[in-house]
Amino acid sequence: MKILDASKLSDLADTLAGAGYRVVVPVQDGDRVRYAEWSPGATIRTDAFPVNSAKDFLFPRSEVIDRYQLDGDDFTPLEVRPPAPRTVLLAVRPCDAASLAMLDTIFNWDYEDDLYNARRAATTVVPLVCTRADAQCFCTSVGGAPDSSAGADALLHPADGGSRLILEPLTDKGKALVEAAGGALADGKAAPDAPADVPARFDPDKVRAWLADNFEADLWDLLSYACLGCGACAYACPTCHCFDMQDEATRTESVRLRNWDSCGFALFTKHAGGHNPRPDQAARWRNRVMHKFSYIPERFDLVGCTGCGRCARLCPAGMAMLEACTRIEEEARKAPAHES
């Protein structure tokens, strides 16, 4: 059994960085905790929920995908080789690791996204089992678990009352990481701590059944009054993957950008002619729920939400996916879906 002292997680990060990994860990940054590239001296925080999700390192918020040199009427395409450094996502949440199944599917569904795939192939995923959950956690309602190994190449288990960590390799990438960690890990024994108790709060199949019949329900107005239409939820979400393409040019150079986008924005569906098929926030928030709990399950047999609860923790207006889904399930109980 490979173990290390919980207080030596930064030594493990150092060792892996020394072995050539870009080490992504949850660190203190001002008054927030965020996943960031490890640098010596940073403080690793595994006891607070990071504001960003692991997707940042596979699908960055802005990325140059094409570049052209401009000279009068001539233009010359320049080579763009987005970096795909060997990366380890270390001590990320199991709900972040679980999101990769969703992103892998989306970025290879009707088009194989080389940018995502190159980074994904170079990434080793090492989630840390959660021994504590908060009121917004609901992984167990969407098929996850605080000790899930979904998407993981190796799993870190807190052990011996939080004083030690067990590193359990699960795949070849995980084994290579244990190799690279060398002396930062010791052989020994430790007793894994119990994972957090996260009671299941709703059944996504019941939510899906209600959604199938209730595109026009009045409930959407009620559920979305609070939404102010920003992108905080989508940008913090580990599975949201929508993007927008923008061309930006100076006299001498033009770049094509891929930027995150959000169905919460009014402009997301606004047509050039002025018509907006999602005219109000109720239609936009409905899309967010539908996408995660109806369209994605239908198309890929996955739930499009890993229950991390970031959207609720960060929403300045108090919107919450957990609350919406429990409310929908309540509604479904009142008026059962039509048998079809």
Add this chain to the structure above:
Amino acid sequence: MDLAKLRQDAAALLADGRAGLVIGFRERAGACVPAFVTDADQADALVYDDTCIANLAAYLRKPEIRQRRPVALVARPHVMRSLILLKAEHQLQGDDVLVLAVGDDTYHGVLTLAEAERLLNETYADLATDAQVLAEIERLEQMSPEERARFWSEQFAKCTRCYACRAACPMCYCERCIVEKNVPQWISTAAAGHGNYAWNVIRAFHLAGRCIECGACEAACPQGIPLMLLNALLAREARDQFDARPGYDAEAEPVVGSWNKDDDEGFIR
């Protein structure tokens, strides 16, 4: 604070049709979140304490909220200033809103906009900028321009362009924000570098003399960017240079948008 009276007033406003919607706060899992009360019998869910910092005046730009006018809002003094300023900028009519006025551990009852304006001027005429924000602004002013640029570059590097700051701000009511204009494009859309710098600074400029320092934008920022350092600095400049006291006078002309022949022109060289 007399919460029972606030709930009772909210219920009465809905029951007798004086308001089509009451926007206040409710408790969820230990946190205070906005509440939308349409039936008198739901008014008991309303709560209020110091952690209820969202500026509910921001909801008045949503068409589905405006449809339910008159809307009654739970409003602390800063939020009342937002309402007065929205009226001054012709975004509200006097009878569009009622105020469930809270402040300094007191519930002041149901007020019209005109009554809220009077209350502000009589009781809350000197809402000071947060002392910590002022101290931090002073610290930044002591820095060299290079140090200060580095400070802001680090802060703005965190910006994901989620626009939660804009969404949380009642004064960001433009139907198409400058950051989304692309003919011509004024601000790079990349959530990085000069685009982030330009976005955050231009938003602050657009609030010069209009920010009532409620702090909702900073509280909304998922990344913890200290936006109030920019907004409070510009509020101070607008106050010192132009006597701007936004949100105390529903007839006042906005500082940026009015011209006075006595304005200082010393900066034009």
